[in-house]
Amino acid sequence: MIRIAIVEDDTVIRDLIRDFLRGQDEFESVSCFGSVEDFLRSEEAPFQVVLLDIELPGMSGLEGAFKIKQETPDTDILMLTVYDDKDRIFRALQGGASGYLLKSTSLPKLKTAILEMLQGGAPMSPVIAKKVITYFSGLPVSPDKTNLQQLTAREKEVSLLLIEGNTYKQVAYHLHISTDTVRQHIKNIYRKLQINSRVQLIREFRN
Numbered sequence: 001m002i003r004i005a006i007v008e009d010d011t012v013i014r015d016l017i018r019d020f021l022r023g024q025d026e027f028e029s030v031s032c033f034g035s036v037e038d039f040l041r042s043e044e045a046p047f048q049v050v051l052l053d054i055e056l057p058g059m060s061g062l063e064g065a066f067k068i069k070q071e072t073p074d075t076d077i078l079m080l081t082v083y084d085d086k087d088r089i090f091r092a093l094q095g096g097a098s099g100y101l102l103k104s105t106s107l108p109k110l111k112t113a114i115l116e117m118l119q120g121g122a123p124m125s126p127v128i129a130k131k132v133i134t135y136f137s138g139l140p141v142s143p144d145k146t147n148l149q150q151l152t153a154r155e156k157e158v159s160l161l162l163i164e165g166n167t168y169k170q171v172a173y174h175l176h177i178s179t180d181t182v183r184q185h186i187k188n189i190y191r192k193l194q195i196n197s198r199v200q201l202i203r204e205f206r207n
Helices: 011-022 036-041 061-071 086-094 107-118 126-136 153-163 168-175 179-193 198-206
Strands: 002-007 027-033 049-052 076-081 099-102
Touching (some): 002 036, 002 107, 011 107, 036 061, 049 061, 049 107, 061 076, 061 086, 086 099, 086 198, 099 107, 099 126, 153 168, 153 179, 153 198, 168 179, 179 198
Parallel strands (some): 002 027, 002 049, 049 076
C-alpha cells in the first residue's frame, strides 16, 4: 500500500487533498505537514510519495525537493503549485521531483498522476509538459559522451527510453525485462552519473 505525505501550508487546500486521497483504496495513509522542516522532523515511516508545494514558510519546496531526495532517494516527489515559470519548473525537476502539477489540477487527475508516477512516469500539467518539451526539443542525443562511457550498453538503452518519456513498465516491455530490473538499472545509472532525476539524465545526454 502507498503512504503519502502532503507538504502544504494552506490548510484549506491541504485538507481538501487529504480527505480525497484518504478515501481512495490504493492509499494506505495520508499525512500532512505545514513545512519542509516539519516533514523532515517527522518520525513517521518513509513515504512513497510526497506532494510538495513551492512557496512554503521556512525552506522552499525547491530546496525541500533536493533535501528530501538526499535523505530518502526512493521517495517520489510530485510538485503541486501555482507557479508555471520555467525557472521554478526546472529547479524542481533538477532537485529530484518526478512530476509537476498545477493546483488547478482536479483531484481525480491528481490521483491518476500519483499512480502514474509510481509506475515510473513523470506526470505534468499540459502547460508544464509543453514548456519542458519545447526546452529540450531539437537537441541531439549524444550517448557516447565521455562522462557517459561508464554506463553499460543496457544502461544506455534504459536511459534513452526514459528520455523518450517511457514509464518503468514500458521500458521493461521494450527490453523484455522486469520492472524490478528496470528500477535496479536506474539506481545504477543515477549512482554512476551522480544525479537523482529524469531531467538531470536528459541534461547528461543532451548538453
